Amino acid sequence: MDLLKNLNNNQKEAVLHTEGPLLILAGAGSGKTRVITHRIAHLINDKNVKPYNIFAVTFTNKAAEEMKNRVMSIVGPAGNSVFIKTFHSAAVYILRRFGEHIGLSSNFTIYDSKDQEDVIKRILISMKIDHKKIKPSTIASKISEIKDKEGYLEGMDLSHFVPDYFAFDFMEVFEKYEEGLKNNNAMDFNDLLIKTVHLLRRSETALSDMQYMWRYFMIDEYQDTNYSQYLIAKYLASHSKNICVVGDDDQSIYSWRGADIRNILNFEKDYERARIITLEENYRSTKGILDAAHAVIQNNSQRKNKNIIAFRGDGEHVKWCQANNEYGEADFVANTILSLKNRENLSNRDFAVFYRTNAQSRIFEDVMRREGLPYRIIGGQKFYDRKEIKDIIAYLKFLTNNSDTVSLFRIVNTPVRGIGNATQDKVTELARSMGINEWKVIDDELITGRIPKGLYDFKQIINSLQKEMKNIPAGLKLSEFVKSITDKSGYRKSLNEDNSLESNARIDNIDEFINSIYEYEQMNPDATPEQFIQDISLYTSEQNPEEEHKDNCITLMTIHNAKGLEFPVVFLTGMEENTFPHKLCVDSEDALEEERRLCYVGITRAMDQIYLTSTEIRRSFAGIDYKQPSRFISEIPAELIDVKHQQSTHHIPERSESYNSFGYGKSSFSTGTGYNLKRASELNVNKKSAVSESRPSQSQTDSSSTFEVNERVMHPKFGTGRVVKIEGTGDNVKLTISFGITKKVFMEKYTPLEKLN
DNA sequence: TTGAGGCTTTCAACA
């Protein structure tokens, strides 16, 4: 029973209340995750519940992994069988397993927002609507918004949600979009949830199978669930009634994704005799931090007032630094970290830098690098969003689902095969007139007239790869197959021929991708390509908690990404009007309240110290903006906040200088090795393990290598590998190292390799 | 008809 040892009375009660509906209102820092994991452990260890009878969902992949790890650290390997996922991945699991009950095939493709926009763009073109005037992304988000609504699921007419400034027939576009997804055997993120609801409603067999399988339900971040998620939980738990939801209305920050706060507010009405437990003791932050957080959040009108009891001492005041510009801000952050590391016993992993938008991260990266501070970026430009990775994934998507026209047109001329717009239009036109899909037109060679040879080549490539694919996983490994895609498609060859810094970087990324598949197949030896594709479609921001703790890095991320995490020292940056609160939110009271909740989430991540920073001027793509401090700062009473000042001598480059306002281009690095530095920083996004500083190369003056053939090594980017060949002497030692099934050649002198024993 | 090169535009958070 020592599971309960370190819990307070309310926490204990929440852990022990296993039967029947339970709502846990858990304020920030109140030990919510602890309660959930201990509750799961209690079910398994003390109540003899089978791990696979437990269904737990949370909001992000990161949180789900973290939860699973924590459960396993209490109950051991048995915890691995607990079903812990995000709502979306749970939906994919359910649809793959039970979808046939409502006529769904299991090889459906998942479309992300980019894919959605592609579909919409094609529709707009076919309807002769100018897609430059009406952005596909605007339409996509409107469609998502509508599909998230309660009325949509209940089959109501939602055309009144269409804004009247749409000078075209939105509903027609919407219908064609739905039709297009259906024809392509594809689902968007909304569909995953919606179809799951349909399944649960229409198939009693499937529902009762699931209710037999899962008897205890736990829903984390309940305040951020949307209507379909609410229904999924409701149907699944309708038999056992053992549903425990956890949430905090003050931390609801996803209404833009359809989250409906009513779900948590109405829990008592939805579930009779629901037990409600409030966790209001905060164990995380010192009182100075909590008082400031409270001062901000109490300006919201739409909230339940609640107590937060500071368990820890008074601590330090919140500090506010107004820098002259964003360089000054980043300098302040870096200098503060450096001096805190000196003065107090803090290390890199104790610091986190939060910002409202990903674009703000670049200057922090620059300064951290300059100061030699190792950092990692969570989120940001997603590895899977890179063109080369999306291309290879598109091959996989198309190979597993020939109806997927979005992927087909992405790859048909990638690499260039002489299949331009004219030919592609012919294919589309013929497919439409014959009522067949586009691949059939190509595969059956139905086009008449002048046909580029490349189209035939493409057909051959696909046919041959499809034949190969049949041997997975028995005769062929998934990773080998993907390697084969990159070879047979000519993708690798065309990058090789280009032989620029950029194309070489792309090849590295592709190899890294293959290596990650190698790792994936170690974990999932029976996985089919279909399964793999569906898994990674949901896993956009790979975040590996194990890796996180291994590395001693400063963490950079958006506030949204910070939800659920805690750090001893937090920097909440860009505290300016129109930055945070974001400029798109300042005109709506509801949006502003959500920004304020976001601010509350940001402040309450801090355990010991929090620094708010803002700038007087900030560059935007439009030029230089003069900024006012965020209203959230003025909401904190003066006696709770210490003011600092920082001037930066760093001059802001003019537009004409080598600097683009996006802050992406390699031009933003002034040194000749800028590109490599950039690559190094990308490692952090990709691998999570990498450290930003390039380690000093082993300056080996004697003629032999410090490595031996067959030795196991760790590369910051490619992970663990094995030395297979050593060539050259002195400064010219070349090492060939195999990672999974790929091999890479490195100059020993320039490569930060770590020996593994 | 295609593709390369040059120029411009894009600009919120996430599954």
Next chain:
DNA sequence: AAAGCCTCAA
């Protein structure tokens, strides 16, 4: 960084 548009050569 990536995509769209334009022009021009093949």
